Amino acid sequence: MYIYNVDFVDTSVIITEPYFNFSSIQESMNEILFEEYQFQSALRINAGSLAAHHFFHSHPSALCCLLVDSGFSFTHVAPYCRSKKMKDGIRRVNVGGKLLTNHLKEIISYRQLHVMDETHVINQVKEDVCYVSQQFFKDMEVSQMKGEENTVVRDYVLPDFSSIKKGFCKPPDEMVFSGKYKTGEQILRLANERFAVPEMLFHPSDIGLQDMGVPEAIVDSIQSLPEEMHAHFYQNVVLIGGNSLFVGFRERLEAELRSLAPAHLPVAVLQPANPICYSWEGGQLLAHSPDYDEVLVTRDDYEENGHFICEEKFDI
Structure with missing residues (x-):
């Protein structure tokens, strides 16, 4: 600095x-x-307290909000009532962007290319290519198909820091399924890694972590608070932090919360325009x-x- x-x-x-x-x-x-x-x-x-201040400033009629801050080291779930932090409801999930990047490095190093020393490059790969699956098992089946039937697979061109300063994802219509590319570019082919890595936010047990997923942590947090406040929290779940930018994260979280929450309570997951700077x-x-x-x-x-x-x- x-x-x-x-x-x-x-x-x-x-x-x-x-x-x-x-x-x-x-x-x-x-x-x-x-x-x-x-x-x-x-x-x-706390960063969450600043985000809560922003939320209540933007939504003056709201009584409560539940901040889901998924950042570099871990994910916090923190309830606020009129900018007042409710400490009994704070939960931490020990999954953050660092863990996701490291896991992706291990998968790629095992399957294709040794990249354990390329944290910055693989972090960029994660941000460019990974997404949160809405139907995990269906996407897993598609990722195992051959040729153009596999709509999940993507080819990522790695930077050489000479002619290619930053890596990028090849458009699906330019992908080569038989033979090799003639351009000499160094390619990573990513299939189920694209959605299996962010899935750790929902199922940390996939890699042996004895931790709740984010939806369960939210429900556990709300259940620890007075019952008359539950409806206010479920309809004001606010996502901040870099991991909330995964494509499909908000939709998947809202769907899983809807299945876990009491049927008579409305559920709404809100994502600010810039969750990193919120x-x-x-x-x-x-x-x-x-x-x-x-x-x-x-x-x-x-x-x-x-x-x-x-x-x-x-x-x-």
Whole structure:
């Protein structure tokens, strides 16, 4: 991170951290912000809380929302009522983008080409080619067919960082099913990997993780909360984080939630236009709101009260 022409002494900072972060890490962060960089004021907050602030700002009539934040390291399910975090309902699924990319690397290395050292390239492959299946077993059958009957298979051209700076997926009508390409391009042929990798978000047990899938985690979270609030959460499930950009993720999650939720409750899964920056945009809104000064800690407060004032104000 590079910051130019910023005087920290006159600057306020918002910094995000995971739910239930270790107190030792929180105290170290306080020291870095106030003692090393000497920010004028600071706010430590969960990314989900910023996203909830954005949601309630955009939907002023909503009472509750359930944030599903599926990012790099893990997926969090966090319920909010009027921007207030309900800690008893927070659930974590230990599946994130890093695990999906690593799993795809292992599959490709076993089946085709050693790519264990090519994390950046395979992460791009994952983002370009993978999708969430709506009918897993039907797609699995199609992926085993031969020739043009196989509508799942795709050929991905790997970058050589000379003439091809970034990899890309060949259009289906340009794919060669018999023989080899004459262009000399290095090709990855992907079939069931395209949907089997994102499937781990729904069935972590596929790779031996003793964890709930995202739909079960959502239901478990809502069931732990007062019954009169359930309807409000089911109709305001909000997706943020990079994994929510998989094609078909929102539709599959909504379908599975519909099958798990009580029949009389409406279910709606909402996806913002930019789920990756949704929390950042929430922080921007918060920083310009009249309530901002009430939630932050100033350097003077910290110097007078130490870590105690941060623990009191930052509801992490």
